[in-house]
Amino acid sequence: MKALVLQKGAKDNDKFKHSIVLSEVPIPTLNPDNDDVLIKLQAAAFNHRDVWIRKGLYPGLQFDSVLGSDGVGIVQATSRAEFSYLAGQQVVINPGFGWEKDPKGPENKYAILGLLPLPGTFAEYIVIPRAEIFPVPEHLSIAEAAALPLAGLTAFRATFTKANVQPGDNVLITGIGGGVALAALNFVSSIGANAYVTSSDESKIKKAIEKLGAKGGINYKEDEWPKKLKALLPNDRPFLDSVIDGAGGEIVSQTMKVLRPGGIISCYGMTSVPSIVYPMFAVLQNIEFRGSTMGSREEFGRMLNFVKERKIKPVIGGIWQGLENAPEIFEIMSKGKQFGKLVIENKLSKL
Ligand SMILES: NC(=O)c1ccc[n+]([C@@H]2O[C@H](COP(=O)([O-])OP(=O)(O)OC[C@H]3O[C@@H](n4cnc5c(N)ncnc54)[C@H](OP(=O)(O)O)[C@@H]3O)[C@@H](O)[C@H]2O)c1
Structure with missing residues (x-):
């Protein structure tokens, strides 16, 4: 599958300290010992975090990470047979792991999608713990759903x-x-x-x-x-x-x-x-x-319900087709030119 991978160092004329390379990487596989789902990503959105990472200003940088924290997609398969009913459902992913419900802060070591050892959403497929996926509020388009999670x-x-x-x-x-x-x-x-x-x-x-x-x-x-x-x-x-x-x-x-x-x-x-x-x-x-930081899984669920009940739509600043458009989006974000979330929809082939 295609994925945007962080690589150490900049190319010539690159204003960022580190590069992103559109790479061919293996489709992630489900481990039968875990309670995970394989998702075919329909769209992913950018956050300022992605800019900080490429500028080398984000803590815990890990090269060879697939970047991206926001994603929406369709469940393809589950590691446990009893959850196979999820296949075909459209889901949005909670981008932070290790924080269940304590309003004060994470109970466990907290980590965000888009830096190793966690996978990223700037890819065609992702494997995620089943506990971190939520149904997409029905009033949202694919791009709007992708724009919602982290922000x-x-x-x-x-x-x-x-x-x-x-x-x-x-x-x-x-x-x-x-x-x-x-x-x-x-x-x-x-x-x-x-x-x-x-x-x-x-x-x-x-x-x-x-x-x-x-x-x-x-x-x-x-x-x-x-x-x-x-x-x-x-x-x-x-x-x-x-x-x-x-x-x-x-x-x-x-x-x-x-x-x-x-x-x-x-x-x-x-x-x-x-x-x-x-x-x-x-x-x-x-x-x-x-x-204040991102939030717990419990807050993520409440945020989705709040958005659903009030039919709130995230503001979209632009939609691009295909991960190869990432350099243009990084340019816009680093200059602060956007008004709203910048989203990439995947041009997906069949699994
Ligand atoms: N702690 C966390 O968990 C967490 C989570 C999400 C975001 N963040 C941080 O929050 C910040 C915003 O994130 P984002 O994803 O929303 O960023 P973004 O979409 O890239 O937006 C950045 C905006 O910051 C505004 N800005 C820049 N300099 C400013 C200044 N001197 N005074 C006031 N506003 C200024 C600009 O607004 P105008 O264009 O209107 O001038 C710009 O559009 C980033 O630093 C990000 O790392 C932290």
């Missing part, structure tokens, strides 16, 4: 488990072009909370307001954007209840004067600067800074 789970935990967003809250979501940020915007708006967004791109702010129900937005490249954001808030609730942040750096100092006392900053990533400044003023305001 949806991260946004769900950051928004509800960590920021405890409630209807009527004012919530700031930073860097709205990102996959996680857009999922958070969908989730926040769907429960009747008021979402405000930041972006480096005015057209993304416009789309977030006009198409996705954001109440307002501000360009984070502008001087004094927090003051301008404060001016957008309604008179009867002139503060933020929480911030869902993927940027890091100065986010506490930037939002602490707009947040209510005891407001929560739920931070799932640090794309701008990989550390946080936490000033004394934030202490005096009782502001809570909470780190």
